[in-house]
Amino acid sequence: MQILKNKKYAIGLLLPALLLVSVFIYYPLFATFYYSFFDWRDFSNYKTFVGLNNYVQMIQDYAVRKALVNTFIMMVCVIVFQVGIALVLALIVDSIKAGYKFFRTVFFFPVVISGTAIGLMFYLAYAYDYGLLNAIMTAFGGQKKVWVTENSALIMVLIPVIWQYVGFYFVIFLAALSKVPHDIYESALIDGITGIKKAIYITIPLIWDVITVCISLAIVGTFKVFDIVYVITGGGPMDASQVLGTYLYKIAFTGQNQGYASAIGVLIIVLGIILSTISNKLTERETITY
Amino acid sequence: MSGMTKKFSFVDVIKYLILILWACTTVLPLLWVLNNSFKESNEILLNPMKLPSKLSFFNYSQLISYGNMNIFRGFLNSLIISGSVVLLVLLFGGFAAYVIARFDFKLTGIVKIFFTGAMLVPAFSIVIPSLVILRKLGLNGSYLALILPQTAGLLPFATLTLAGFMKTLPVELEEAAIIDGAGVLRIFFRIIVPLSIPGLVTAAIFVFLWSYNDLFMSLIFIPIREKQPICVLLSLVSSVYGTNYGAMMAALIITVLPVIILYVFLQEYVIKGMTAGAVKG
Numbered sequence: 001m002q003i004l005k006n007k008k009y010a011i012g013l014l015l016p017a018l019l020l021v022s023v024f025i026y027y028p029l030f031a032t033f034y035y036s037f038f039d040w041r042d043f044s045n046y047k048t049f050v051g052l053n054n055y056v057q058m059i060q061d062y063a064v065r066k067a068l069v070n071t072f073i074m075m076v077c078v079i080v081f082q083v084g085i086a087l088v089l090a091l092i093v094d095s096i097k098a099g100y101k102f103f104r105t106v107f108f109f110p111v112v113i114s115g116t117a118i119g120l121m122f123y124l125a126y127a128y129d130y131g132l133l134n135a136i137m138t139a140f141g142g143q144k145k146v147w148v149t150e151n152s153a154l155i156m157v158l159i160p161v162i163w164q165y166v167g168f169y170f171v172i173f174l175a176a177l178s179k180v181p182h183d184i185y186e187s188a189l190i191d192g193i194t195g196i197k198k199a200i201y202i203t204i205p206l207i208w209d210v211i212t213v214c215i216s217l218a219i220v221g222t223f224k225v226f227d228i229v230y231v232i233t234g235g236g237p238m239d240a241s242q243v244l245g246t247y248l249y250k251i252a253f254t255g256q257n258q259g260y261a262s263a264i265g266v267l268i269i270v271l272g273i274i275l276s277t278i279s280n281k282l283t284e285r286e287t288i289t290y
Numbered sequence: 291m292s293g294m295t296k297k298f299s300f301v302d303v304i305k306y307l308i309l310i311l312w313a314c315t316t317v318l319p320l321l322w323v324l325n326n327s328f329k330e331s332n333e334i335l336l337n338p339m340k341l342p343s344k345l346s347f348f349n350y351s352q353l354i355s356y357g358n359m360n361i362f363r364g365f366l367n368s369l370i371i372s373g374s375v376v377l378l379v380l381l382f383g384g385f386a387a388y389v390i391a392r393f394d395f396k397l398t399g400i401v402k403i404f405f406t407g408a409m410l411v412p413a414f415s416i417v418i419p420s421l422v423i424l425r426k427l428g429l430n431g432s433y434l435a436l437i438l439p440q441t442a443g444l445l446p447f448a449t450l451t452l453a454g455f456m457k458t459l460p461v462e463l464e465e466a467a468i469i470d471g472a473g474v475l476r477i478f479f480r481i482i483v484p485l486s487i488p489g490l491v492t493a494a495i496f497v498f499l500w501s502y503n504d505l506f507m508s509l510i511f512i513p514i515r516e517k518q519p520i521c522v523l524l525s526l527v528s529s530v531y532g533t534n535y536g537a538m539m540a541a542l543i544i545t546v547l548p549v550i551i552l553y554v555f556l557q558e559y560v561i562k563g564m565t566a567g568a569v570k571g
Contacts, residue, residue: 009393010393010395013386013388013478014389014401016386017382017383017386017445018404020441021404021405021445021446024420024423024442025411025416025442025443027423029411029416031416031419032416032419043421043425088308089308089309092309093309095305096309097302099306105557106313106316108561108564109316109317110316112499112549112550112552112560112564113503113550114524114545114549116503116521116524119525120524120528121542122319125319127535130326130334130338130535132319132338135339136339139339163315163316168564171565172565195301223412224412226414226505227505230525231525245414248415249506249510252417258418262418265414265415268412269411272411273410
C-alpha cells in the first residue's frame with residue numbers, strides 16, 4: 001500500500017476541506033476575539049481600540065443578562081421536558097405491542113421542518129384574531145386572549161423550542177432501548193418487577209450513558225436557538241424572550257455595533273466550550289456492556 | 291401477572307392515549323395550516339377550524355409576486371444553494387474522509403482534532419468576520435456568499451461521519467486496484483464512492499436539510515431579495531404580508547412541502563442522517 005503512505009496525495013485530498021474550514025471557521029473564530037477589543041460601527045473601515053470596554057458594557061447590559069438568564073432557563077427546561085418527554089414516550093412505545101413504526105414516523109416529523117416554519121406556525125397559532133389557540137378557546141366558550149405578552153413571551157417561545165426536538169431524542173432512546181437484552185427483563189419479571197418500577201430500577205440505569213449524551217446534546221443545542229425565537233417574538237417584547245443568538249443579531253445588524261456584537265460572540269464561544277467540556281466529562285463514564 | 295393474560299389492559303389504553311395525544315400535537319398544527327391555506331382570508335377569520343367552503347388557490351397564486359418577493363423564486367434559490375452545498379460537502383468531505391480512513395500517519399490524527407474542534411464553534415459567534423471575508427473576496431450578493439460558509443460549517447460533521455463509514459469498507463479492492471496501477475483519484479471515484487453510497491446518501495440528506503432549513507446564515511450572507519433562499523422569505527412574510535393570513539399559510543406550506551415529501555419517501559435515511567453522530571452504534 002505504498003500509495004497510502006504518500007503524504008502528497010493525502011495533503012492534496014485534504015486541502016479543499018482544510019482550506020474552507022480554516023477560512024470560514026478558524027480564522028473568523030480568532031478574528032471575533034480580535035474585533036471584540038474595538039469600537040467598530042456600520043462595518044466601516046475605521047475601528048478604534050478600546051481594550052475591555054465592550055466587555056465592561058456587556059456586564060452592565062440588561063439585555064445580555066436577560067439573554068443569559070433565558071438561555072439557562074431554556075437549558076433546564078430542555079433537559080427536563082424535551083429529554084424527559086422523549087424518554088417517557090420511548091419507554092411507552094417500547095412497551096406496546098403495535099404501532100412502533102407509526103409513532104416513530106409521526107414523532108420525528110417536526111425535527112425535519114425548519115425552525116422558521118415552526119416559528120411561523122406558532123406565530124399563527126398564537127395570533128389574536130384567527131389563531132388556533134383562540135379558536136379553541138372560543139370553541140369551548142372561553143374568551144380570546146393575547147398570548148404573547150412580556151410575562152409570557154419566554155414560555156411561548158419555549159414551547160415550540162422544546163416540542164420540535166422531542167422526536168429527535170425519542171428516536172435515540174428507542175434505538176438504545178431496543179439494544180437492552182430481553183433476558184434482563186425476563187429475570188426482572190420473575191422477580192415481579194414490572195411497569196414503572198421496571199423503568200426506574202432497570203431500564204433507565206441500563207441506558208444511562210445514552211441519557212447523558214442526550215442531555216449534553218440538549219445543552220449545546222440551546223446555544224443554537226435562533227430561528228424560532230426570531231420569527232415568533234424577535235426577542236421581545238422588552239427583551240423578555242431574548243436569547244444570545246437573537247441579541248447578537250440585533251446588535252450586529254440592526255444596532256450596527258460590530259465590536260460589541262463580537263464581544264457577545266466571544267461570550268457565546270466561551271460558554272459553549274465550558275458547557276461542552278463539563279457535559280463531556282459527565283458523559284465520559286464507561287459504556288455499559290451486557 | 292394477571293394483566294399479562296388480557297389482550298388489552300387498562301394500562302395499554304392509557305399508553306395509547308398518551309402516544310396519540312403527542313402524535314396530535316405534531317400533526318394537527320400543520321393540518322390546520324394546510325386547511326386554512328385553501329381559504330380566503332375573511333373565511334379564515336370567520337371559521338379558523340372549519341374545512342374550506344370551496345377549495346381556493348388564491349393564496350398560492352398571490353405568492354408568485356407580492357412586491358419584490360416571490361416564494362417560488364426563493365424555492366429555486368434554495369435548490370441552487372443547497373444543491374451546491376451538498377455536492378461540495380460530499381466531494382471535499384469525501385476526499386478528507388478517505389484520507390482519515392485509509393492514510394496512516396500523524397497528520398490524520400491532527401486533522402480529526404481540527405474537524406472536531408470546528409464543530410464546537412457556533413455559527414452566531416463568527417458571522418461578522420465571515421461577512422468581512424466575503425466582502426473582501428467580492429462575493430457579496432452572490433450565491434457563493436452563502437454556499438461557501440455553509441459548506442465549511444457542514445464539512446466537519448460530514449467528513450467525520452463519512453470517515454467512520456469508509457473505515458468499515460474492505461480494503462482488498464483498493465489493494466487490487468493499486469497493483470493494477472490505478473491512481474488515488476481513480477480509486478476514490480471508482481471504488482470508494484460506489485461502495486460508500488449508503489453513507490453518502492445519509493450525509494447528503496442531513497446536509498441538504500440543514501442547509502435548506504438554515505435561517506441565520508442565509509439572513510446575513512444574502513442581502514439581495516432575488517437571491518434569498520426560501521427560509522429567509524418565510525421569515526419575512528409576516529412583515530411583508532401584514533395581516534394577509536392566507537398568504538402566510540400558503541407560504542408555509544410551500545416551504546415545508548419538499549421537506550415532508552423527502553421525509554415520507556426517505557424516512558430511514560432522514561432519521562439516520564439527522565441522528566448520525568449523536569450516539570455511536
